[in-house]
Amino acid sequence: MAQFGEPALDNQAEGEERPRALLERHWGHPSFRPGQAEAIAAARAGEDALVILPTGGGKSVCYQVPALMADGKRFALVVSPLIALMHDQVAALKARGIEAAFIDSTLSYRAVEQRWTDAEHGRFDVLYVSPERLQSERFQARAERLPVALLAVDEAHCVSTWGHHFRPDYRKIPEARAALGGPPTMAVTATAPPEVRRDIAGGLQLRTPREVITGFDRPNLVWSVFRTSEKRRRLRAVVEGVDGPGLVYASTRRRVETWAAWLEREGVEADYYHAGRNSEARAAVQADWKAGKTRVVVATNAFGMGIDKADVRFVAHVDLPASLEAYYQQAGRAGRDGKRAYAVLLSQPADAKTRRALIESAHPTGPEVNEVYTAVCNLGQVPIGLQPEVPLAVKPEAVEELTGFARGKVRASLRLLERAGAWTTRTPHPRFGLLRFEQPAGALRRRAQAMENRALADFLSELLRTVHAEAFARWRDVDLRLLARRTEMERPRLQRGLAFLEEQGLLRWRPPGQALEIELLEPRAREYPVDHQTVRRARRRAERRLRDVERYARSLACRRRFLLAHFGEAHPPRCGRCDVCLGRHETPVVTSSDEAALRRILRAVARGVPRADWFKNGESLPVQKRNALCAWLVEQGYLRLADPLEETFALTEKGTAFLAQDG
Secondary structure, eight states, X not given: OOOOOOOOOSSHHXXXXXXXXXXXXXXXXXXXXXXXXXXXXXXXXXXXXXXXXOTTSOTTHHHHHHHHHOOTTOEEEEEOSOHHHHHHHHHHHHHTTOOEEEEOTTSOHHHHHHHHHHHHTTOOSEEEXXXXXXXXXXXXXXXXXXXXXXXXXXXXXXXXXXXXXXXXXXXXXXXXXHHTTOOOEEEEESOOOHHHHHHHHHHTTOSSOEEEEOOSOOTTEEEEEEEOSOHHHHHHHHHHHSOSOEEEEOSSHHHHHHHHHHHHHTTOOEEEEOTTSOHHHHHHHHHHHHTTSOSEEEEOTTSOTTOOOTTOOEEEESSOOSOHHHHHHHHTXXXXXXXXXXXXXXXXXXXXXXXHHHHHHHSOOHHHHHHHHHHHHHHTTOOTTOOOSSOEEEOHHHHHHHHOOOHHHHHHHHHHHHHTTSEEEEOOBTTEEEEEESSOHHHHHHHHHHOSOHHHHHHHHHHHHHSOGGGGTSOEEEEHHHHHHHHTOOHHHHHHHHHHHHXXXXXXXEOOOSSEEEEESSOOOSSOOOOHHHHHHHHHHHHHHHHHHHHHHHOOSOHHHHHHHHTTOOOOSOOSSSTTTTTOSOOOOOOGGGHHHHHHHHHHHXXXXXXXXXXXXXXXXXXXXXXXXXXXXXXXXXXXXXXTTTTEEEEOHHHHHHHHTTO
């Protein structure tokens, strides 16, 4: 097992002193936060570790400090899910005098080659890559020569099919680890209830990992849920009553834009962020917010991992989140400076219908996935049994029209088919076209040397130096901006040159477009073998996560207690600061006509009947009314909430005495 080969130390105290000295030198902190020292110790001992620290708890330090302690030229290889997150981390490390770099799609072919070479020769302390990068031929060719002392997996919940940011390529990390020679692995995340922790350890094949879990409790956060149909009035009260910057999360792009526009009309410096905006606009929104030029950002969950702003004073959700894990992580972006901050959820009964519609649109059935597969092949005019050489240019809108499915269902089906191995997809980008050489490299170089038109010869030679070597075997992206810079040609002239070389039979070229590029990996089948059971399980998990959120929103228990119980952590019965503990909800109106229903609930609780079975045998009671009666019985002291997660109740002495009157 790989070890961090620092010189022998006389005693444990000295062994702990070096990490602290590095922390103070590079980060300016005199001592570690809870859990950090234990995680660092596991890495130094060559052990695998599963590190769960709350948002703002300093997870990155757990693998960055060991990287500085590795002997020789060895470094920490960090798998990270987002380009922006990698860039921010590397910039922060460089500012602290630490050699760090990233490898991602923003780099040219030559720059990527150079960084892998630099890593091989020990130039970096920390190198960040995406999980997809570990599947590249370039990594596979170099892996056994890379001196990796520690493999760190950031945002490790992405490996879990129970998580809210599932990334299939995270499941392939064990293969990359084996290619690297099996270095110790550290998985770090902020949100992982027990089932997710088990999935992470299994998915990454961690070897008897040391678990470092400091707790999910954020005592400086005030948790509140307001059940109201007047969400604008309530959000205005939050924005006006809490000083400082904030975040507002909504469920759809349209609602994000609507809420941002309303806040601006109310005189609030607000902007919006979702995946439908281009990358430059999204980067500007984030930069202005971090710099204090914008007070509130309204966003979908696309405004996600890696957001680093310590002084966020409130996070408000105007729609139900998809899961409590997502809610906890998003709300946890408030108060990272340790000062009091507010996490607010605005809820009304109709919200669950919206979220269920989103689940419906994002979780197709097996037959629906095959309908999308058939539609794509039909639009591409691919006969059964044929595997086209050219990627298909398919607009998702055309698939939506042909199948009658919503956008979310089509896109989910496309992703499922890619995971199943039917095809690979490439999202269009105005900078990138697709190219494939039709002749070997040597033949093309000889052709360039023989050309009388020297400008065209120079263009072909530069093209051979710029485009990835894989383009001789398959279609590859071509960065037109990079190519224009190297050839000193305007883009229209550059594209004319590529079209001419295609006419000469030297290559095949597809300019940038609006359609998805779909490359079939197998001949078209009459029906693609989709794992229907896996598809059904994914939908059931999404529905179960939504039920957890609904329970939280209507719970009669202390909010902090409910969240900590969900994450499997011990909890106080009351926090004294949430909406429940402060009694901020109006007592439900109960009249004498409700007495029979109240007695029925009490008798059902006394017999241990599950809540779902309280009213059966032809009797019915609306969910809102049932919730109101439960709240009244708890408020009046007839019932107590025994388990907030399962919504089980128990009779109090007062409730038992009341039932005894019935004889």
